[in-house]
Amino acid sequence: MRLKAIYILLAFSSAGFILVWASSPIITDYEIIEEKALSNQNDDDFNTMMNVLTHQRCVNCHPNDHIPKQGDDSHPHYFDMARGEDDHGFEATNCNTCHQSENNLNSGVPGAPHWALAPASMAWEGLTRTELAERLLDKTTNGNRSHAALVKHMTEDELVLWAWEPGVDADGDPRTLPPVSKEDFKNAVENWFANGAVIPVK
Numbered sequence: 001m002r003l004k005a006i007y008i009l010l011a012f013s014s015a016g017f018i019l020v021w022a023s024s025p026i027i028t029d030y031e032i033i034e035e036k037a038l039s040n041q042n043d044d045d046f047n048t049m050m051n052v053l054t055h056q057r058c059v060n061c062h063p064n065d066h067i068p069k070q071g072d073d074s075h076p077h078y079f080d081m082a083r084g085e086d087d088h089g090f091e092a093t094n095c096n097t098c099h100q101s102e103n104n105l106n107s108g109v110p111g112a113p114h115w116a117l118a119p120a121s122m123a124w125e126g127l128t129r130t131e132l133a134e135r136l137l138d139k140t141t142n143g144n145r146s147h148a149a150l151v152k153h154m155t156e157d158e159l160v161l162w163a164w165e166p167g168v169d170a171d172g173d174p175r176t177l178p179p180v181s182k183e184d185f186k187n188a189v190e191n192w193f194a195n196g197a198v199i200p201v202k
Contacts, residue, residue, distance in 0.1 A: 041191070043200050048188035050129040052178040053136075057163035061117055062124035068117055069125075071169070072176050083117050103167030110175070112162035119143065133199045147193045155186045 052058060060069035066083035067076050084094075099115040118124075121141040124132050135141050136150065145153065154160055164182040166175035178185070192198075 042195050042198050045188040045192040045195070046133070046198075046200055047129075048180055048184060049192055050132065051180050052163065052185045053124065053132060054129065055163070055178045057166060057176070057178055058160075059125050062122055063117070064123040064125040064127075066117075066120065074125075083120065103165070105168060108168050108170035108172065110162070110167055112159045114159055116159075130199055133197075137197060137199075147197060151189055151193050154189050 056069070056072055056074050060071075060074055063069055068081055068083075069075065070077050081095075095115050095117075098109050100109075100111040101113050101115075102111045103109070104111060122135065122143075124135070127135065137147075139145065142150065161182065163178050166177070168174055180188070
């Protein structure tokens with residue numbers, strides 16, 4: 001009788017242990033959840049960044065046909081302007097002929113330091129977000145910039161940050177701003193690169 005009681009007690013103890021073990025999360029569960037959270041955050045940062053890089057304030061100066069674009073409708077630059085040999089237009093109609101280091105609120109001509117088209121290798125017009133990111137990270141097309149150099153360029157360069165202070169157009173109307181605040185863009189860029197600059201799965 002006593003032996004039977006011991007067997008019953010052992011059986012209940014074993015069953016209890018199994019139930020507790022089965023209901024307890026294991027390390028792998030935490031790892032999966034953490035990886036998913038990091039993946040979601042990476043995707044959020046990527047898309048926040050791309051919401052700016054695909055906006056006309058950026059794409060207008062990253063054309064795929066060597067012709068700078070203007071306005072929210074991205075029409076070709078007036079006066080038949082084109083890239084020229086050094087991304088600054090032609091000798092007689094250099095970009096700096098009209099575009100100074102700051103916006104001209106009287107004429108509506110935009111301006112920022114070292115105003116110029118992005119290099120032809122950084123043409124973004126017509127690219128998908130994935131293609132744009134691949135070109136951005138490729139040292140053969142991004143000016144041989146490291147991740148650190150890209151972060152510095154995208155978060156500190158006055159020409160890049162002009163997008164949030166674009167002034168007014170020729171009619172005196174304020175130009176459209178990117179759909180993301182400057183600070184949110186900077187944070188997204190810094191976070192995305194800090195987490196490895198992972199491009200979301202196509």
